[in-house]
Amino acid sequence: MAPDRDETTVRHMAEALGLTVLAGSACLDRPIHGALVSDLLSYVMASGRAGDVWITIQTHANTVAVAALASLAAIVVAAGFEPGDDTLSRAEEEEIPLLMSSQPAYVLAGRLFELGVR
Amino acid sequence: MDERSIGHFEFPILGRAYFLGGRASTSVKKALREAGVDDDTVQRVAVACYEAEMNVVLHARSGYVSVDVYPSRVDVAISDRGPGIADVTKAMTPGWSSASDEARALGFGAGMGLPNIKQQSDLMSLESEPGQGVVLRLTFYRGGGNGAGS
Numbered sequence: 001m002a003p004d005r006d007e008t009t010v011r012h013m014a015e016a017l018g019l020t021v022l023a024g025s026a027c028l029d030r031p032i033h034g035a036l037v038s039d040l041l042s043y044v045m046a047s048g049r050a051g052d053v054w055i056t057i058q059t060h061a062n063t064v065a066v067a068a069l070a071s072l073a074a075i076v077v078a079a080g081f082e083p084g085d086d087t088l089s090r091a092e093e094e095e096i097p098l099l100m101s102s103q104p105a106y107v108l109a110g111r112l113f114e115l116g117v118r
Numbered sequence: 119m120d121e122r123s124i125g126h127f128e129f130p131i132l133g134r135a136y137f138l139g140g141r142a143s144t145s146v147k148k149a150l151r152e153a154g155v156d157d158d159t160v161q162r163v164a165v166a167c168y169e170a171e172m173n174v175v176l177h178a179r180s181g182y183v184s185v186d187v188y189p190s191r192v193d194v195a196i197s198d199r200g201p202g203i204a205d206v207t208k209a210m211t212p213g214w215s216s217a218s219d220e221a222r223a224l225g226f227g228a229g230m231g232l233p234n235i236k237q238q239s240d241l242m243s244l245e246s247e248p249g250q251g252v253v254l255r256l257t258f259y260r261g262g263g264n265g266a267g268s
Binding site: 060064 | 136137139140141143144147157161164165167168169172224225226228229230231234237
């Protein structure tokens with residue numbers, strides 16, 4: 001599925017923010033419609049909209065289940081936290097792009113906002 | 119409520135298996151999509167189902183989710199064997215949770231689960247037998263309902 005030219009995709013975000021792609025590299029052309037920052041899974045289930053990027057410091061495999069069920073575009077793990085292999089394999093299985101950065105969530109959110117993701 | 123079910127699915131839920139949490143709900147989401155249920159309804163069922171599934175994982179020994187698809191609605195029942203809920207009114211209060219510190223460290227136990235379920239569903243009933251378990255019954259009207267997620 002080819003995205004619109006001016007639509008921010010997960011790939012575009014990864015390049016602009018210098019994120020490391022850990023899993024779901026086949027799904028990077030997914031468009032981003034918004035974003036949220038939270039480490040509470042229920043908050044994400046209640047507030048996440050389809051196509052949102054989720055910035056979190058949670059790293060366990062349940063984050064992938066939440067992202068898949070809420071139809072999120074991608075998970076960005078912030079502040080240098082590293083997801084384990086079980087999280088990575090679940091992300092591949094559920095086709096959820098999983099990315100990481102050493103930058104804190106606040107900075108990542110600010111840069112995503114600057115990219116035009118609102 | 120006299121419509122005939124046009125699809126029935128059941129999936130097991132393992133208590134305490136944190137890292138398998140969401141498997142049953144993911145299966146429900148896929149099954150509903152394959153049954154041709156609209157995206158908005160599928161989304162609402164998926165979110166409510168996940169919260170209910172995690173309640174079973176966090177608090178009970180085992181359980182299962184049962185789904186019936188009707189032309190105009192989707193019925194979901196989540197049943198478990200476990201301690202039950204001593205005070206349903208308290209459990210429905212946003213922010214109240216009996217989750218363990220371990221669960222809270224993983225980002226669960228915000229006390230938002232049952233309120234989220236109520237918000238996503240059109241009808242909700244919660245029966246609990248302390249020491250036995252919980253049966254949560256939900257109805258989602260297809261193609262409309264409460265409009266959450268749109």
